[in-house]
Amino acid sequence: MSDDIDKLMAVMTAAFDPAYGEAWTRRQIEDALLLGSCDYALVGADGASPQGEALAAGFFLSRHAADECELLLLAVDPAQRRRGLGDALMHRFAAQARERGAKRLLLEMRAGNPAEALYHRHGFVHVGTRPAYYRGGEGSRIDARTYARELD
Template identity: 40%
Template structure:
């Protein structure tokens, strides 16, 4: 883990250029996991949605996008650029999301991730466990299919 300070702050539509850049750097385009700018704009206008920006040494290096409804939330996107990975940024974002959920009265946090995604280790280390699977949900660049794993963790 890095000794550099990871700063987290609430994001909003003024961060769209940062979010676009972070998605372009963080998500491999072969998988189609990045959202379009219009998708991000659309979801940010929905009640119960929040964006957290992570900065390392004053530079935006990651973000989390979450939607809460009643006592459940879904981590819609978590992105950390490659040169900031394994420095605690993803873990800090997840801790922040869990804390935000608890403060909002949300009891459980869900997410969906492609089987084989290296982020699964981070999620498991952060208290998530598998609760479901959608077989053949994702298509890889070589046409191979991958399951979508549904993970969950309590927030309290």
């Protein structure tokens, strides 16, 4: 698992803009995975799980509770975007959630996040807003938008 976390952290470093402070630390990832209610998946540039020394091009981290599964993080390396990897990760997220018995998927993102189009394509609808939840560059405040999707 340590190799997977190395791969995940490399994608996170490349993908998350430090101005928003959204990236997690390695310790936060390790602690989340120790809980047993969190799951993750990596994809390589070809959309399959990277094997051996192959680098990851994207990942997601999710948390399962009762009959819901929350997408905590999703990222694709900027050099690998626009190749369907976000879609591949969303399909895998939904599949893993179903395997865990989830009936509903949840996620939260900052307003203006370009991933919103991806989430809409995968059936997520806006269900709530947390005003001024995130801190943006230079101390500005940005709303958090909550989305949900029922699983079939």
